[in-house]
Amino acid sequence: MEASSHDEFREFVAMRSTALLRLAVLLTGGDRHAAEDLLQIALMKAYGRWARIEQHEAYVRQVMYRQQVNRWRLRRHRAETTVPVLPESESGTDAGADSELRIALWAALGRLSKRQRAVVVLRYFEDLPEAEVAALLACPVGTVRSTAHRSLAKLRALVPELGPEGPSERVQPLSYTPKEVQR
């Protein structure tokens, strides 16, 4: 690697590594060691072709997503597994049952498969549409849709407070009042 590229890489890591590590923490269900491992792997891959990558952050993120979904490693580097980071209790109205629900939900997210968690993070944390998630994970849109569906079903099973999928859902209830009706 050229010295200028190395400097650029160093600057990128200084600027973006914390944000990327936070994403990795979510992707790994809160396992800090696994998250650092995931980020290191993504940065290693980016480092090797740094000068040829046009969008560095997008590239690193994509590697992280795909690595998390298709992890194939000979040796594990984790020395220990950390307890997932718990959601912060928010003051005010959310401090009660809502916070407990989030804690339970966060623990349940940690029990999803890597593929399921990647889809959930991309859909609900990165707020990406299904088509973009499919492109990032190199899989059909239908796979993203079905994975997201199964992920939510598993979360429901793991967190009884979420309740079952109600019959009304199967008819896609309107969550807003159309303007035509308001008139």
Next chain:
Amino acid sequence: MTTERVEEKVRETLNAVALDRVRAPANLVEQVVRRRSRRRFSQAAGAAVAVAAISVGAVFGFGGGGTGHDRPVRPAASPATPPEGWEPWQSSSPGASERGCLVDGSALYCSGSEYDAAKIEANTGKRLWTVKVNREGDGIDHPFAVRDGVVYAYRNHTAENAPDGDYAGGTDLMAVDADTGDVLWKVEMPQDDRTAQAAMLIDGAVLANTPSVRTMSALDPLTGKEKWRHTWDKGTVCQRAVLSGVPYLACLPDVEKPDATEVLRLDPATGSATKIATLPGGQQLMGTTGDRMVLVAAQGESEGGKDLRLTTVSGAGERVSRPYRAVGAPATSEVIGDRLISVSWQGKASAYSLTTGKTLWTRPVGVELPSQETMPRLPSPMVSAGQGVVYFLSPTGDLSGLDLRTGEQVWRDHVDLGKERLPFGGSPQLLLYEDALVVRNGSTIVSLLPRVGG
């Protein structure tokens, strides 16, 4: 709760995670650089181990299963004899050799930034033919084998950009006519693995990790057409080795602490698998020596520590297991015949007998080693079977030859490696052309005869 509500709860939960406390370590760049180098180094070292074992195994082999005594390598280091027609030479081949070289017969087969393969006359340094890169050439891969007039190497699969505008060329395994440089065939690989584990020669075929990461396929060496394939289960990883043309797999579950490693033999003609041994724990394949595989595992609770157990397994499944304790912080190690030659970052070279489980000698390596922080990868040592000398090269161009029997320094020299910056993960390379040494640093190649014992 409706799906929309559950989605909203998931969204809130993900955004409420206490990420403020998550901070990337300050030395992340160094961690990444070191780790990448270690990985590439260990992968590259694996290739060197296999090559070394093939070339010298017959000379320093196990001697029919080991007698409990170390077989003397030679009475003493012997003078070097120049190859026929060889003269000392130095050449610069920009674009042709930055990724590395392989010596076969009287030629060097190299890869560089502009050529995926280049043939260089080993007697003179003259370039004979080249195969242009598919868009670009980087990394530390180079032709890995030559047989029956065919050179096997890697190149990018495509020159096109990905839909997102980035370039990820992928990898093809290719076969090149050793006389003309014509590409005979190429096969796409499922990942960018260009290490010794990606493809290897077996009896009558090229065994390649394609078309999936869990499959090894035997390819016809002249056409690249698949003859058979062996696929292992999901959740299992298999390391590969070749003993006397027969492929073996050392397979273990892809978990943190594997219970056992199974060693399988594949029929080189049909691919049918036979389990020949089950070893405790997660074993890492170090290389081959003569008719044996060498595997290493952490001993007891010392995972990550220095207490290891080396196990050799023959093609028939016979195994010998010995404790091994690394001397200092290991910088490189090579299985050479019965010997495990190691160099520590503290500048000590040691020879360990796989037969007796004893360290035979520990001596100063004789060259100044760089800091691990500045040069995490060292050139692999090379053994001259004819001379009974193990040679070491420092990244600054210092050369040292130690008597393989005693560890005594028998020769030292220095070559000017220039100031060329190497690709990341790269390091100078030391090769042997018969008794002559070939030192490569980027595009600069120097060939010299070590004046040992004469």
